[in-house]
Amino acid sequence: MANNIKSQRDILDKLNIEELNSMQKEANKIIVKNENTIVLSPTGTGKTLSFLMPLFSVLDPKVDGIQALIVVPSRELAIQIEQVFRHMGTGFKLNAVYGGRSKSKDRMELKHIPSVLIGTPGRILDHFTDERMDTNTVKYLVLDEFDKILEVGFEEELSQILGFLPNLEKRILTSATNIEKVPSFVKLKEPKILNYLDAGSKSKLDLKVVEYVKSQKADILVDLLKHLGNQNGIVFCNFKATIEEVSSLLEENNVEHSCFSGGMEQIERERSLIKFRNGSTHVMVATDLAARGLDIPELSYIIHYELPHAYEEFTHRNGRTARVSANGTSYVLKDKDRSLPDFIKNTTLLKQFKNAGLAKPYHTTLFISGGRKDKISKGDIAGLFMKIGGLSSDELGLIELKQDCAFVAVPLKKADQLIKKLNNSHLKKKKVRIYGI
Secondary structure (H helix, E strand, O other), X not given: OOOOOOOHHHHHHHOOOOOOOHHHHHHHHHHHHOOEEEEEOOOOOOHHHHHHHHHOOOOOOOXXXXXXXXXXXXXXXXXXXXXXXXXXXXXXXXXXXXXXXXXXXXXXXXXXXXXXXXXXXXXXXXXXXXXXXXXXXXXXXXXXXXXXHHHOOOHHHHHHHHHOOOOOOEEXXXXXXXOOOOOHHHOOOOOEEEXXXXXXXXXXXXXXXXEEOHHXXXXXXXXXXXXHOOOOEEEEOOOHHHHHHHHHHHHHOOOOEEEEOOOOOHHHHHHHHHHHHOOOOOEEXXXXXXXXXXXXXXXXXXXXXXXXXXXHHHHXXXXXXXXXXXXXXXXXXXXXXXXXXXXXXXXXXXXXXXXXXXXXXXXXXXEEOOOHHHOOOHHHHHHHHHHHOOOOOOOOOOEEEOOOXXXXXXXXXXXXXXXXHHOOEEEOOEEXXXXXX
């Protein structure tokens, strides 16, 4: 690692991580030594750090150009990796580009060329074909969640992107499932394969079946959520229409929740994730878009409200709980008149529910109309809410700082009072609006 960038220990301290896990340690060594690497590891095992940490062995602060390109299948994964990179505090500049946000905003930010560019295939290709940047300096390529990139139909865009990269020295592919075939255009010659997929077998996942008759399915879901109490979990559905039905049902039963699907606007999806991450909601109702590639907290359970169509979807959903060696439960809602798919095995039947209750979450989320571009820091926000707002450090929840705004978790019972007291306050030189979302 170069002397002019932070040591691995400095970066881990920034991330509040004591040490890398065994997969990350091995991946770091292999990626540094090899030109072509495939990292196979279950969802939630830290693949992002497996390729970001060795990235700094190839980044050169003297190079004025993009040195590393990270291609991802979704906006959410791009945002997640961007956040991890920023928290690492390396001193190198990163930009994230993806569909659903203004191209003019991209162009403004890309006037100052980053060392690392991350994005979705379509948006990256847009910028490459418009010749907005020199791609000859790119030496390090990551195709994160590579199987998903191909699954959602980005093979053509990916092929064109690689045509713009004549000077690649390292290629890294990551996946949460086995990669059956890598297209020839990737030029992944004799890759070193790191396979940690069996690590998932060490997890302590309980598979429980909850039976229902058709007319009682909705009621059974509510009873199950009351049985689970205020634990964090995802209710998986197959369609946006089902999510809307389940959301209405939960509203009728006063169950605080957020929703997440491809049919939602990006800003809505991002806010749903923020509220779920900071504890403003304990339940998220989602499609398989939430099955991987999202930065969300460890989950106690997931519920298959609608059964997945294939084993791969079932595996990815379950991967959201019982990560690595943790405990978790996957609940399968089953019509009494139908049998389960062959790929759902080793289940036990949940016959009785207790009623643990569903209390309102302790926190709610407030929006702040200022962010990094206004030179506002998390410390500035914490100072405002503690010194002026009167919150203690124990009451103040997670603060998420974006480029042009921020979100902060505060006690629900104090939210209205905080808005009245702090709205139109000044943070640095900016007068900010503060309101609930």
